[in-house]
Amino acid sequence: MTKTTTSRVGGANWSMDEIPYDQIDSTLIQDKTELFNIICAASFIEITSDLYTHNLLEFYEGDAEIEDWLANYWEREEVQHGAALKRYVQVVWPDFDWDRAYRGFYEEYSRFAVMEGLAETRALEMVARCVVETGTSAFYRMLSDAAPEPVLKQIMANISEDEVRHYKHFYHFFLRYREYDRPSKFAVLRTLWTRGAGVKAEDAYVASKHVFMVANPGAPYTQADYDKFRASFRRIGQHSFPYVMACKMILKPLGLSASVGRVAQPALEYTTRFLFSR
Ligand SMILES: [Fe+2]
Numbered sequence: 001m002t003k004t005t006t007s008r009v010g011g012a013n014w015s016m017d018e019i020p021y022d023q024i025d026s027t028l029i030q031d032k033t034e035l036f037n038i039i040c041a042a043s044f045i046e047i048t049s050d051l052y053t054h055n056l057l058e059f060y061e062g063d064a065e066i067e068d069w070l071a072n073y074w075e076r077e078e079v080q081h082g083a084a085l086k087r088y089v090q091v092v093w094p095d096f097d098w099d100r101a102y103r104g105f106y107e108e109y110s111r112f113a114v115m116e117g118l119a120e121t122r123a124l125e126m127v128a129r130c131v132v133e134t135g136t137s138a139f140y141r142m143l144s145d146a147a148p149e150p151v152l153k154q155i156m157a158n159i160s161e162d163e164v165r166h167y168k169h170f171y172h173f174f175l176r177y178r179e180y181d182r183p184s185k186f187a188v189l190r191t192l193w194t195r196g197a198g199v200k201a202e203d204a205y206v207a208s209k210h211v212f213m214v215a216n217p218g219a220p221y222t223q224a225d226y227d228k229f230r231a232s233f234r235r236i237g238q239h240s241f242p243y244v245m246a247c248k249m250i251l252k253p254l255g256l257s258a259s260v261g262r263v264a265q266p267a268l269e270y271t272t273r274f275l276f277s278r
């Protein structure tokens with residue numbers, strides 16, 4: 001296949017034009033309802049990244065390097081994640097009305113997303129962003145590993161690489177702001193914990209609800225349906241979640257010495273495994 005680089009956005013090493021959507025083997029995936037729900041919910045959240053970018057741009061106003069990176073790289077790459085997943089859904093599950101479900105999602109989601117609380121300081125907000133990027137990079141790595149269809153595997157691997165790069169940028173900015181804000185280790189740990197514990201729970205709920213309502217016309221969305229959605233994550237995660245990678249990334253902003261990090265990592269890995277196996 002001839003590679004074109006003209007349609008690449010931000011700093012991504014890939015573009016949607018380079019994804020062989022015409023080579024998808026739908027027979028390998030079209031009956032996998034759990035993956036359909038997860039991919040579709042992820043596409044909704046990613047494609048709506050501009051709502052967060054506004055919040056962050058305001059928070060870091062006056063910092064030209066961060067403003068440029070957020071607006072010209074980060075946001076464009078996140079939106080491309082959503083667009084790549086959307087097109088995949090439309091090829092494999094053409095009967096699903098993605099646009100209609102997304103309209104419902106956006107209407108509900110945009111009401112609370114704009115009010116999302118940011119951390120108290122610029123340094124701590126960068127810690128929070130590191131948590132989110134750790135979560136997303138691990139999530140897509142997990143799905144790339146678990147994907148039964150090669151094109152999906154490729155898309156998930158591409159996105160995961162982007163998320164790791166995002167993490168590295170936010171971590172770099174964290175180090176810069178740490179010099180000014182000088183957050184205590186406790187404040188960093190508290191941010192890691194609060195953002196880590198609630199990683200986008202509302203996002204996942206609203207997204208899965210609107211996927212469900214269009215996929216199952218007339219059926220009410222209940223807590224049991226959401227529990228099923230979450231259980232499907234855990235089931236896939238039990239075999240494919242990259243615990244070691246996620247633990248290393250999440251511990252980095254604490255700046256633990258190598259020896260403490262070596263002690264803390266297995267404990268954190270154990271905890272994460274426990275959460276996934278419940
Ligand atoms: Fe993303």
Ligand SMILES: [Fe+2]
Nearest residue numbers: 133136163166
């Ligand atoms: Fe990201």
